[in-house]
Amino acid sequence: MTAALDGIRVIDMTHNQAGPACGQILGFLGADVIKLEEPTGGDVARRNMADEHGDSLFFLVLNANKRSLTLNLKSDEGKEIFKKLIAESDVLVENFAPGALDRLGLGYDVLKEINPGLIYATIKGFGTYGPYSTYKSFEPIAQAMGGAMSVTGFPEGPPTYIWPSIGDSGTGMHMVIGILAALQQRHTTSLGQHVEVSMQDAVVNLCRVSLRDHQRLGQAMPRQGNQLGRNVPGTIYPCHPGGPNDYIFIFAQPQMWPAFLEVIGQPELAGDTRFATLEARWENREALDAIISEWTCQRGKHEIMQAMGEAGVPCGACQDTGEVLSDPHLKAREMIVDLEYGQRGAYQTVGCPIKLSASAVEITRPPELGEHTDDVLRELLQISDTDIARLRESDIV
Numbered sequence: 001m002t003a004a005l006d007g008i009r010v011i012d013m014t015h016n017q018a019g020p021a022c023g024q025i026l027g028f029l030g031a032d033v034i035k036l037e038e039p040t041g042g043d044v045a046r047r048n049m050a051d052e053h054g055d056s057l058f059f060l061v062l063n064a065n066k067r068s069l070t071l072n073l074k075s076d077e078g079k080e081i082f083k084k085l086i087a088e089s090d091v092l093v094e095n096f097a098p099g100a101l102d103r104l105g106l107g108y109d110v111l112k113e114i115n116p117g118l119i120y121a122t123i124k125g126f127g128t129y130g131p132y133s134t135y136k137s138f139e140p141i142a143q144a145m146g147g148a149m150s151v152t153g154f155p156e157g158p159p160t161y162i163w164p165s166i167g168d169s170g171t172g173m174h175m176v177i178g179i180l181a182a183l184q185q186r187h188t189t190s191l192g193q194h195v196e197v198s199m200q201d202a203v204v205n206l207c208r209v210s211l212r213d214h215q216r217l218g219q220a221m222p223r224q225g226n227q228l229g230r231n232v233p234g235t236i237y238p239c240h241p242g243g244p245n246d247y248i249f250i251f252a253q254p255q256m257w258p259a260f261l262e263v264i265g266q267p268e269l270a271g272d273t274r275f276a277t278l279e280a281r282w283e284n285r286e287a288l289d290a291i292i293s294e295w296t297c298q299r300g301k302h303e304i305m306q307a308m309g310e311a312g313v314p315c316g317a318c319q320d321t322g323e324v325l326s327d328p329h330l331k332a333r334e335m336i337v338d339l340e341y342g343q344r345g346a347y348q349t350v351g352c353p354i355k356l357s358a359s360a361v362e363i364t365r366p367p368e369l370g371e372h373t374d375d376v377l378r379e380l381l382q383i384s385d386t387d388i389a390r391l392r393e394s395d396i397v
Helices: 018-028 076-087 108-114 139-146 169-189 199-206 208-217 254-263 267-271 278-283 285-296 301-310 321-325 328-332 373-381 385-393
Strands: 009-012 032-037 067-070 091-094 119-124 193-198 234-238 247-251 315-317 336-341 345-350
Touching: 009 018, 018 032, 018 091, 018 119, 018 169, 032 076, 067 373, 076 108, 076 373, 091 169, 108 119, 119 169, 139 199, 169 193, 169 199, 193 199, 199 208, 234 285, 247 285, 247 301, 254 267, 254 301, 278 285, 301 315, 373 385
Parallel strands: 009 032, 009 091, 032 067, 091 119, 119 193
Antiparallel strands: 234 247, 247 315, 336 345
16 A cells, blocks of 8 residues: 555654644654754754663654754755755755744745745644744643643642643644645635644634633533543442552443443432432432442452443543553554664554554654755655765754
């Protein structure tokens, strides 16, 4: 099978998480993603949290399926090489601080003259326009400003940061959508365009249900902990043997109530007036949650999940990170894969979440810093080995 984005070339100038997450998905889908890094250190994520094994695992989980090209964009010759690369590419992705590429003379207005078909993809904390456009951002700032923290946590507690990276990786996924849309439009117009996603915008989009509830209730959405709406069961319950992650989330909708009662061995509760209706179960939730917890505490979370799943009742074991990495279902779907990288050797990483029946996805290891510099310069720009050696001696690559 061919890859879906075979023939698409991406210059990935990003660092840390949001941009690299975007580039990695494009690489998974078959694009030739060239990670452009400065020669002396590369992506800061290589060094942040690095250990005796070299480049950090943080870098590795975000940069598979890419090639690395080092290039000094502060030099005139480096800028000229970059412009030649742009002429041979389809997409540029950048997440520098506001105005950084413009100050280098490499903004969209300059590059679209070189390549009118270029998709110039910009990721910023708050975008390139609006009152906050000059402000920098990181994951927790995006969560705070997008409303996610205000609706996370328990009613008696403060707004709470959530660890899934909806501000960073979430923004990267939104950018993938924007890039694919722009590539599709290019088929019609033959022209590229500037695609922009801000971290705040991405978080707001992911919080749309809470924003709906604000309008529905006429007040700020309150924090509700683990309770999902007014449905019981509709929260987490403790499981055997009682470890910090021995919990299961059970959500039995009204039509599933009889099946749920059969699983917990108490079908007689169907005739109990305290629990006869959805509203009655909500009003008597403390008593019902106590009955459910007494049953779940005697069983392991995966045992419960299997029993509920076979009965058609939605539920999920609260898996810790180790359990996710060893989950047989995720391994069968190639969402947890094993790779080898330099002196680190074997490590586990996350695969491609998008499954296309007619597009092969092969996960390849991330590149060493500058590993493909010579290949890229030879293949795309026909630069000789002698000139490449000169560029390296001059600290341009």
